[in-house]
Amino acid sequence: MGSRNTKILIALIALCVVGGGAYIAVAALSPNETSTNAAPVAAGDSDARVMVRAVDPEDTRLNGRVFVVEDGKVTTRSGKDLTCERVYYAAGKGLCLGVASSGVEYTGTTFNSKLQPQHTFTLTGLPSRARVSADGKYGAMTVFVAGDSYRGASAAFSTRTFMIEMASGKTIGQLEQYEVIKEGEPFEAVDFNFWGITFDPTDSNRFYATLGTGTHHYLVEGEISTQKLTVLRDGVECPSLSPDGKQIAFKSRIEGTDSWRLKVLDVATLKDHPVAEKRSIDDQVEWLDDHTLVYSNGTNVYAVPADGSGQVQLLIKDASSPVRIEAGEEL
């Protein structure tokens, strides 16, 4: 190798350092925002009390602030320090998941009844579902983890579902480590994915969730104290228990597609029926009361009766991740 080539290489390296450095410096002066100041708009004449996160219709990927909508009006909103993609709240304890301002990490934040952040922790992937038990003791969340490419060992997309103690923000368990029982036998597979925890409103130690493996999407019933999951039936995704704990609203996949219909099943019999919503909905539904479902689709929040009657009603525009706020909650 001649010294001419060495000189060319050194010149190229210098050029790259200068060019790359300049690009980064310019980019650092005009970073992209990861959250929006958009606000939701109450629609329809509902007297429901709902917490949502705002969706910017111009740029739906951005984190939105947390708002409370009641009696058709927006009453409370969070500061700049609490913006999320997914939110949940119960018994004075809130959970907010969203992209970090770096744009490359995701964070979870617990917050109090004044919508002030309490604990912050890093999430291992893209937030998908969030829940807080009715007594405010536990929080649960599902994140999407993309395949890792290290040494070409690429895994397809997978989910992680884990629980935290709301008071401390500490992780207390991960469904991937729970023992699974199906028809009385231990059940395991490499492609297990768990998502969509819903807590029993009367006993926060108990919950339901979805276990995906192969083409199956099982409804599982779990217990935090024993770290056990029991398979109940197939074809149930993103379960959500009604306030009285008697019914579960869920997403029912149209076979072989990534489209879903909303259905409601009876916990005692495990039999289900569809609701009046005919569009494909990809959300973990929430209950406004024991008879009404509320959920987001696109950039809006809708409500529909749980018994299959009636029709879909637009509730709030430019919002998603609706949460029922009990009458007694002070916000």
Next chain:
Amino acid sequence: MYQVEASKALLKPRLWFRRPESLRVSRNVIMLGFTSMLTDISSEMVATILPIYLVFSLGASPLALGAIDGTYGGAAAVVQVLAGFTSDRFRRHKQVAEAGYGISAVGKMALVAAGNSIGGIGAIVAFDRIGKGIRTAPRDALISLSSTKDNLATSFGVHRALDSAGAFLGPLAAFGILLAAPARFDAVFFVSTLFAFLGLAVLVLTVHGKPWRAPREGKPLSLRKAFGLVKDPRFALLLAAAGVLSLTSVSDALIYVGLQRKIDFDPAVFPLLYVVTAVAFMALAIPVGRLADRIGRVPVLLTGFALLFVCYGALMLNSLNYVGLVLVLLALGAYFACSEGVLTAIAGAALPDDLQASGIGMLITVVSVGNLVSSIAFGALWVTVGLQHAVIVFAIGLAVALAVAAPLLVRSQRSALHG
């Protein structure tokens, strides 16, 4: 310069204990190592942020990510063998490797220019993988041809250490840029492109395309002669040994998933598993290569695969603490250091000079097909009999594979000496 060094090494007496200088690697190998390091920094920068970029900036469903990951699939295997044969046939290892690195670099540039559709990004990822498939065999052949038969494993160790340093530095660079310039993914793509072209520039400007062992004359290689390699006992026995060993080794991705089910660790710790393994691999690659050149490559290779028993053992335990976890990860890193590079060095020593790239291409393909089958089989066993029993089956399989591979490798080495 390296020619002088290499011939000096040849003149050294063949003693069991050699002075360390005799194991110095040629400048060509180091430059190829830097090429790989820069290219890997470039690739890993993109790989680290691509999922979040697709979902956050483009609004892709995470489900689409799996599809993008699967696009390259089997194409790589065919490309490896063809690229290997082409570079041997025309004695153009460097040019074929340049084409491979060049394709990936152009792909990165395309990401900067038009990275706004999922299909486009899928195509670019596939492009990158094809580039990788093209360059691997001719690059490894160049490493081999730039080495003496005495320092082959050291050469591959040096190259793999630099290569894995890139895999480690890439994510750091990506996070660093996004820390300085929040959510400016374009800055990451831009810098990644610069690294890719710098890697290519190091190859073009500093790597000698005709190292001292490279064949210069003779008839162009025929396809028949290349595939005749599988009838050559030296190489056939090696291929068979590599095949059985890869069939019974569980991929690191599956080991991580298994460990995750066993150990109650914070989900945030998960990415650290890769880091610990990568650092162990990086640190051990060179010393292990030197050791292999001194005491013999076959014993080191077999020891490397035997280290997998540590990982299998951990997967059979009911619980594991953090100390145990770190030990498993160190064993995994040591396994990487003792296996792939050393195996390629053994192949480099067994293959005739005019068939280096073809042979290495075939070897990589056999190993990757073996790994694919092993992953599918392990997953199927996990479903039917559970993780514990799947691991037991693979541990027994590995023991049998070691017992089968050891005599095959020894016989291959003997034929290499006498044939």
